Amino acid sequence: MPPSMPCPSIRIPVELLTQSTFSQFGTVIENPAHSPLPPSQRGPPPDAVSANQGSALKILDVTHMSNLYSLAPSKKPAKAVMNMFVCAPRELRPHEPSESMPSSWGDLDFDEEDYGNADRELFDVRILERHPFTTQTFIPMGLSGHERHTQYLVIVAPTLPASASRRNIDRPPPYPTPKVKKQNGITEIFARARPSPFTNEAAPPPSQFTRLHPSARPKGPGLPDLKNIRAFVATGNQAVTYGAGTWHAPMAVIGERPIDFVVVQFANGAGIEDCQEIILTPDKNAEEGVVVMVDSDSSGKVEVKAGIGSVKSRL
Template identity: 30%
Template sequence: MVLETFDGSKIPPIIAKLLTPENFEPFGGVISPEHQVIANDSNANYGTAIKIPKVAPVVNNYKMSQSGSSTTNWNIFRCSRPDHLLTEGRGNWQYTSTVLERHPFTTQTFLPLGKTDEICYLVIVAKSDTKTTLPDPDTIAAFLCRGNQSVTYGVGVWHAPMITIQDRTVDFAVLVHESGIAEEDTQECYYDPGYQVYYRM
């Protein structure tokens, strides 16, 4: 469901930074073992594992929706690099962001399948304006994510569709609650022209 189209030329360039649990906290949660596994975490599996509890939120607020119910679903997204939105020059990359979406009643977790510590995807997020619930342009942020990190978008957090930045497909397991009613499950805002996000590989 499209809510609004904005003039993206009014948004200043966004510089992507490396993802950490701390810098993503305003937008949701991160599963990142290299940041979260520490010596005092509790042992599990009879001493053969370390447990780090509650690293990312899982929230279902569909009881507040018109339908009042949903199912919890695992989906797979096989993502290809959006070459039509990317420009490269001497190792510096520019991505043109043309849409933000949100899920007003649920968190959404993207878990890359296949362990790698290479940077392989880009996340763009924004908070809602407190008066309009549309994306607040002053809060747009971008993060470079490694293949051994997952992100959980908080309930109602605006985000770009998943952006793979490797020249190969990346599969994500996606955990989300859905009612099957389009206007409850996903809301979108467009940017024409898009705004620019810069990153370096």
């Protein structure tokens, strides 16, 4: 059974899924022409070239895939795998007032009377998972970008320092990190000096991870930072890549019908190295745990209540 960690009562608003807001957790894959953001907020255009005898536009490097299994204790090699997840809609519970604290990442207004015409329901986040040595890309199939009755939530959290994590469970979390070899010999000590007496280098050699996108670098052994957990709503025009080691909820479909996702990642078949889970258990004095507030209009379309495109945005 997965380990558990206590969590406070905390309520999370829904944000618009964009590359700028999601960048610390991974990448968003979308055709810029179909972005829900206005052109003035989309950022620089991606690199693209003409393809297929001029009948197509090839957009380059749309996501960042990482295979970090060389850091796994077993050293068992991984291979690229492609699976399909058929994700049924999740059950939401009716809204009720709460003294839960808001997530601390943004400056938000949680006035319980300020709902406009939206209906509010609640989604309880009971478990988070991570894939410590691989990115994981979810590609929805058959979901229109203009779908009004079915969407999906992308729920992610930063990683706490390992020292803070050990205070929350009775053992260190099962996230292996590479062992650092102690260098005590005279030659090794001089080799670490800068400038180097052997090469005249003024700076230490770059880490093997510097070439990776920040979201794809190892996150360390820490538990999820629940005070900074975030929730995004995605359209059918968007796929998402979780960076290696990024804490995230299992895919949460909300609406009327299932969504088929093609999922691309690396795996080596060692369970604890491929996927790690943590159960979120409300504190004994908490009236609820981690909850996403899902506001929708009369047609069932999710309304964004935080961040870019909030309040007035209709996805």
